[in-house]
Amino acid sequence: MSRALFAVCLALIAAHSVPLSVPPHEEVARMARFVVNKCDWASMATISTHDPVKGQPFSNAFSISDGPAGNGTGTPYMYLTHMEISVQDLQVNPQASLSVSLAQTSYCKNHGFDPQSPLCAHIILSGSVIEVNGSEASVAKATLFSRHPEMIDWPTDHNWFFAKMNITQVWVLDYFGGVKTVTPEEYYRATP
């Protein structure tokens, strides 16, 4: 393919791709719901229980889902196993923090927003990560497996279980002027 044809193709593809439309930055709770729903994975911070970093903060990546794209509930579900180091931390202390950033989508790159820029919106959820059972486990399963179909085939001998973050505080970095906080009530009331 010639360079010219390649360039034309790139331009045509760009023109046909659907740009991500984010909520107005001042609608902070809505922005939080939007980013959580848009993101496929989060970074979870725990207090480590493992030598040589026992008692120190520990960051690790986990897949999340709060529902179908565009129709999330706000509650991030996770599919976990006690064989995992961060999950072992949660067994001792379930307090955790999940950060999700639009940097994991094409939005920030397309707009020329550095991953650390507040315009590349990132959200932090504080709370506890707890196992869910019964009918909520069925909800979690449907919520996760629809967005992460590979999970269906994860090895059964790992004793996977479903969990959610019980959110106590939401932190929003979506514009200049520093972090803004949102209560769980405001967060769940918002329409993403």
Next chain:
Amino acid sequence: MSRALFAVCLALIAAHSVPLSVPPHEEVARMARFVVNKCDWASMATISTHDPVKGQPFSNAFSISDGPAGNGTGTPYMYLTHMEISVQDLQVNPQASLSVSLAQTSYCKNHGFDPQSPLCAHIILSGSVIEVNGSEASVAKATLFSRHPEMIDWPTDHNWFFAKMNITQVWVLDYFGGVKTVTPEEYYRATP
């Protein structure tokens, strides 16, 4: 553009894009260096100093750079301000954890690897985040601003400073069988 031309264009673009070639998974230290160099941002876990989550783990996104793509030093530099909540945590306790994941590149999606799959390699660095000064600040500046040119224009009244993670332990999740650890010596000896 017709659907047919659009499809042809997509196929041509895919054929011309350079796929990410990752190191063999058993070369664990090399994989760690590769992922750190490939990633533009990290999630940093700190122990929060902010109510109502004081003493709890806190996760937040920061841009990093260890050097030009394909030629990194292994040391992740950051551009920080004391106005930032996680940086305020570091002032009280510089112990932190940085996680970086190939999920932030196109690699995992292109290969059908879920973000939580170990095949979507993710690395965790434990250590302390400390300010750098003098000639190392000049190195940090060149290292960061080349990969994050937007930083050049960040507001000067924020009193930005350069920092690095002083790595004490590296954790690698790049294959089945659980997390593997790499010493800083092995990490710095490896060629990414």
